[in-house]
Amino acid sequence: MPPHQHLGDEDRLSTLTDDILLSILGRVSSCMAARTGVLSTRWKHLPWLLPELSIDVKDFLSVPSPDPTEADAMEKAMMSLTKATKNFLADHRRESTISSLHLNLYLINNFLCEVGSLVGDAVDSGLLKDLDPAITDETAPRDCSEVYMVQRGKEIDGFFSACPSVLHCLTKLSLRNLCFIELDMHHILFDCCKQLKHLSLYQCDTGASSLFMIDAPNSKVSVLELTLCRFVRLEVVCLPKLEKLSWDTWMSPDMPLAIGFAQSLGELELSCGAVCANSGTKLSELLHATRGIHTLSLGFQGENIWLQTETKQLCTAFNKLRKLSVQGIFVEFDILWTTAFLVAAPSIELLQIEVWEHPCDEEDLTDEDRRRTNSERRNPQWDMDFDNSKNWLLKELEFVGFRSLEQQFTFIRSVLERSPNLQKIFLKDDEECSFCAALGAPSKFPKKDDQEMIIRRITDGIFSPQIIFDKL
Structure with a gap:
């Protein structure tokens, strides 16, 4: 130029x-x-x-940064982040208030306290309104000992104790690899953080196999996200502002969740593999106190279906359900059982189905382990009764991981027969798995030359939805 x-x-x-x-x-x-x-x-x-600032410690790491990140590199990054935070929060440079500040930090005490003091002063002076901190950690979950997590819990408690003003303006908080076994987790997160609206916990708990009860009628928390948390049971006794609850991979042999007074709850996401007991979970019992669920996501991570067979029992809880996502169905399983949800909730307008096929799952297994894994997988057996059910209002179907298998065609045709309003069917490839790619596993998504034949098999000259192929 x-x-x-x-x-x-x-x-x-x-x-x-x-x-x-x-x-x-x-x-x-x-x-x-x-x-x-x-x-x-x-x-x-x-x-x-x-008006909105985002300061991420990872932006201050050297490029390329070591993997895993070394302690010295993390300390240098936190030093640079502290200087940047001080610069942005300097009174003599600011010409307007900060409506929101996102900080992604490493849990290094001396820097955390300095950053906390800077933020506290900004809050006290009226310069900062909302704070959104994320305490990150490069340590893999399997490498986190109980001692390590307990120590991190003490450090974050020390940070909050030293900087009480920080607690007063927290609107979003993300914590990782923390154990509050010696601390009052409920008091810290729900009593002290009075402005908290979004709480994300990744492998955080009050000790292995512990019970955690949330009874916070005055809390403003509207989003609660849990991943790999080791609670034997989480009881949401009272959380009136809760709108979205997400739990990815629990460690209990049974569904460790009970929902009480959560009148605003509209979105629920539950995903786990084969750790659940063989008896399965009754979704109707889990949702018996809810009446406003409009979006539901269920994930099985390629393992057994951890739900008990039921249809009519779900009708009350599914009264307002509009969007349903069923993910991680093992590729060899029948899919027709998922239509039980459509029978229970004919008001569903968007249905997402995701099939799980990962060759990398069995890469390191012996032949004996592979045989045992395959024998333990049980094809879902749900009794389907369409005799007295109404036509479904379904408008859109998304099928992720489409493979041109007979059970997939059977499922799609069955849905078409009961869904006169079905306008679009998206047939999507699944997201690329780096581990499968490393094995050289070829894509099984239909090639361009096969797509016209697939359309004819689905529509059979009778149905006329728009069928869209989406190769990721």
């Missing part, structure tokens, strides 16, 4: 108003936004006008 053309482009960009330039800067990291001030005097003051 000729030099005069480059200067002309810069001049045109610089003539834009502050609000447009701030909209542009808001799409990049705060650190990148700060660097723009070096390029032009026109941009110099803009980073300190941004």
Whole structure:
């Protein structure tokens, strides 16, 4: 590009108003936004006008960063993050208040306390309104000992104790690899964090196989996300503002969840593999106290279906269900059983089905282990009764992991026969698995030349939905 053309482009960009330039800067990291001030005097003051800031410790790691990240590299990154935070929160540079600050931090005590003090001062002075911190950790879950997690729990408690103002403005909090066995987890998260709306816990608990009860009638928490948490049971006794509850991979042999007073709950996501007891879970019993579930996601991670057979019992809980996602169904399993949900909730408008096929699952298994795994997988057996059921209102069907298997055609045709409003069918490839790709596993998604034949098999000249192939 000729030099005069480059200067002309810069001049045109610089003539834009502050609000447009701030909209542009808001799409990049705060650190990148700060660097723009070096390029032009026109941009110099803009980073300190941004109403929302995001400062991520990983932006300060060397490129490429070591994997796993070394302690020295994490300490240097936290040192740089602390300086950046101090710079952004400096009173003499700010021309407006900060509506939201997202911080992604390593749990290193001396830097956490300094960052906490900076944030606390900003809160006390009215400069900062909402805080969204995420305490990250590079340690893999399997490498986290009980001692390690307990120590991290004490450190985060020490951080909150040293910086009480931080607790007052927390609106979103993400914690990872923490054990609160010696602390009052409920008091910290639900009594002290009075403004907290979004809580994410990744491998956090109050000790292995512990009971955790949430009874917080005054809490503002609307989103609760749990992953790999070791609670033997979580009882949501009272959480009136809760709108979304997500639990990915629990460690209990049975469904470890009980839902009490959660009148706002509309979205529920549950996903786990084969750790559940053979008896399975009655979804109707889990949802008996709910009346407003509109979005439901159930995941089985390629293992046995951890639900008991039931249809009519679900009708009350499914009264308002509009979107259903059933994920991780082992590729060799029958899929027709999922239509039981459509019978129980004929008001479903969007149905997502995802088939699980991962050759990498069995790569390291011996022949004996492979035979035992396959023998332990049990094809779902659900009694289907369509005699007295109404036509379904289903408008859209998404099938992820489509493989042109006979049971998949049977399922789609069965749905078409009972869904006069079905307008679109998306047949999608599944997301690429890096482990399967490393094995050289070929894609089994239909090739372009086969798609016309598949459309004819589905429609058979009778049905007329739009069928869309989506190769990821």
